[in-house]
Amino acid sequence: DVKVTQSSRYLVKRTGEKVFLECVQDMDHENMFWYRQDPGLGLRLIYFSYDVKMKEKGDIPEGYSVSREKKERFSLILESASTNQTSMYLCASARLAGHYEQYFGPGTRLTVT
Amino acid sequence: SQQGEEDPQALSIQEGENATMNCSYKTSINNLQWYRQNSGRGLVHLILIRSNEREKHSGRLRVTLDTSKKSSSLLITASRAADTASYFCATAAFSGGGADGLTFGKGTHLIIQP
Numbered sequence: 140d141v142k143v144t145q146s147s148r149y150l151v152k153r154t155g156e157k158v159f160l161e162c163v164q165d166m167d168h169e170n171m172f173w174y175r176q177d178p179g180l181g182l183r184l185i186y187f188s189y190d191v192k193m194k195e196k197g198d199i200p201e202g203y204s205v206s207r208e209k210k211e212r213f214s215l216i217l218e219s220a221s222t223n224q225t226s227m228y229l230c231a232s233a234r235l236a237g238h239y240e241q242y243f244g245p246g247t248r249l250t251v252t
Numbered sequence: 253s254q255q256g257e258e259d260p261q262a263l264s265i266q267e268g269e270n271a272t273m274n275c276s277y278k279t280s281i282n283n284l285q286w287y288r289q290n291s292g293r294g295l296v297h298l299i300l301i302r303s304n305e306r307e308k309h310s311g312r313l314r315v316t317l318d319t320s321k322k323s324s325s326l327l328i329t330a331s332r333a334a335d336t337a338s339y340f341c342a343t344a345a346f347s348g349g350g351a352d353g354l355t356f357g358k359g360t361h362l363i364i365q366p
Contacts, residue, residue: 143294172353181340182295184353197353229294239283239344241354243294 142166143244145230151250158217160247162230169234171213172241173197173205176227188213220251256284256324256341256357264363271328273360275341276321282344284317285354286326289338298326298339328362336364 146161164171172187174197184197186205194205202224206214213232217224227248231241259274275284283302287295301308301317301324308315314327328335338361342354 174353174356179358181358182342182354182356184355187353198355227292231295240285240297240300241295241342242297243287245294246292248292 143230143232143242145228145244145247147247148245149248149250151252152217152220153252154221156217156220156251158220158249158251160215160217160228160230160249162213162215162232162244163211164213164232164242165211166232166234166242167210168232168242169210170232171207172231172233173203173213173215174229174231175199176229176246182229185215220249222251225249225251256343256355258339258341258357258360260360261358262361262363264365265331266365267331267333269331271331271335271362271364273326273339273341273362275324275326275357277324277341277343277355278322280345281319284315284324285342285344286313286315286324287340287342287356289340289359291337295340331362331364333364333366335362337362 143164173185174182176182188194188207204216229246230244233241256275256277285300286298289295299310299315312329317324338359340359342356
């Protein structure tokens, strides 16, 4: 069974802290994505990666960075967490071309106080 | 960026009835996908329909795509309590040789009354 895992289901951090959200997939997918989900706004793409060490900005990259050192792992980094980054963060992976469905992890609900 | 918009925002029906949700988008797409999200969980892919397809079935799900109207519909037949969830449409486009993320709508919250 295909699987995308995220390091934490719930996370509480203080304003100004550096936060790492980790995502691992076991499907050998080239593409990985980070979204945030907020009530009334739906899912919005933060960053994606189509290969190791490659990254592309999504619709809302400000305040975030990413790292992809290995194919199976894609990390989202909040350099200095702020309260407006309180949200549900969802990681996904997908094969490169043709068949393009995305497989999602269970999500990390981050609260920044 | 292109965006799917679902309609209605919320839908409540009796178990056994059919549920129809609609999605509209703004620009050309490669494919359109529907996802389900149970409360507080990740999204689960339901069905993908490509721009050259008009209709697709999967079990109790039927999806249509009208590229001239830039719209899609998801029909769930013979609904069950377990179908209670939020449903999202998402559009995908390819640029260059790489792949973009999906652009999601805000979702339809479906409640199946027992």
